[in-house]
Amino acid sequence: KAGVTQTPRYLIKTRGQQVTLSCSPISGHRSVSWYQQTPGQGLQFLFEYFSETQRNKGNFPGRFSGRQFSNSRSEMNVSTLELGDSALYLCASSFGGLSGANVLTFGAGSRLTVL
Amino acid sequence: GENVEQHPSTLSVQEGDSAVIKCTYSDSASNYFPWYKQELGKRPQLIIDIRSNVGEKKDQRIAVTLNKTAKHFSLHITETQPEDSAVYFCAASREKLTFGTGTRLTIIP
Numbered sequence: 387k388a389g390v391t392q393t394p395r396y397l398i399k400t401r402g403q404q405v406t407l408s409c410s411p412i413s414g415h416r417s418v419s420w421y422q423q424t425p426g427q428g429l430q431f432l433f434e435y436f437s438e439t440q441r442n443k444g445n446f447p448g449r450f451s452g453r454q455f456s457n458s459r460s461e462m463n464v465s466t467l468e469l470g471d472s473a474l475y476l477c478a479s480s481f482g483g484l485s486g487a488n489v490l491t492f493g494a495g496s497r498l499t500v501l
Numbered sequence: 502g503e504n505v506e507q508h509p510s511t512l513s514v515q516e517g518d519s520a521v522i523k524c525t526y527s528d529s530a531s532n533y534f535p536w537y538k539q540e541l542g543k544r545p546q547l548i549i550d551i552r553s554n555v556g557e558k559k560d561q562r563i564a565v566t567l568n569k570t571a572k573h574f575s576l577h578i579t580e581t582q583p584e585d586s587a588v589y590f591c592a593a594s595r596e597k598l599t600f601g602t603g604t605r606l607t608i609i610p
Contacts (some may be wrong), residue, residue, distance in 0.1 A: 419597075419598070421600075426602065427602065428507075428590060428600050428601060428602035428603045429545070429590060429600040429603075430600075431597060431598065431599065431600070434597055441596075441597075442596060442597040445502075476544065476545070487532070487533035487550075487552060487594065488533075488594075488598075489535070489547050489550070490535075490537075490545075490547065490598065492544040492545050492546070493544060494543075494544050495544065
């Protein structure tokens with residue numbers, strides 16, 4: 387079956403602009419999580435969506451937002467881009483059970499460069 | 502919230518030797534501890550996981566141990582091979598996964 391698909395794979399923006407990233411989960415997966423990956427900082431949790439509702443949120447400013455559609459596809463948006471937002475943004479899907487023991491399947495990521 | 506510390510940040514071992522990566526977590530309610538491997542330019546992939554009601558789990562050359570009292574867990578790779586070279590992330594979860602900062606493992610031929 388198809389894996390987790392992220393688009394676009396690469397993008398370059400300038401400070402102050404906004405960006406929207408898309409993630410299509412594995413069929414049947416209802417949870418989509420987003421992570422920011424930067425060198426030395428590992429995988430920092432942004433937020434998780436389950437059945438169109440934000441279920442968990444990390445410690446990022448309000449410029450970072452997301453949503454999930456009825457088909458489980460998710461988008462994340464970053465407004466007023468800063469240089470420090472340059473990173474690989476990974477989404478991961480899972481069945482999303484409430485136990486927390488969910489195996490994540492990651493997408494290939496969207497690499498954002500802010501100039 | 503949960504805080505996961507991972508050590509070492511880099512590790513080099515001779516091919517055939519063993520490698521150990523250690524993580525500590527802060528939330529005693531965390532009950533799920535996966536390990537992900539990320540090869541250069543690729544996405545992270547689950548290699549092994551353990552739940553809080555189990556002390557040790559093995560899968561061929563990979564094993565994970567969990568000490569709930571001390572709140573730490575470790576990844577053990579035996580008979581290392583060049584394809585084991587990658588960045589390894591530990592994580593802890595009660596409701597959401599919190600990842601460690603990663604260990605870059607290099608296997609020296």
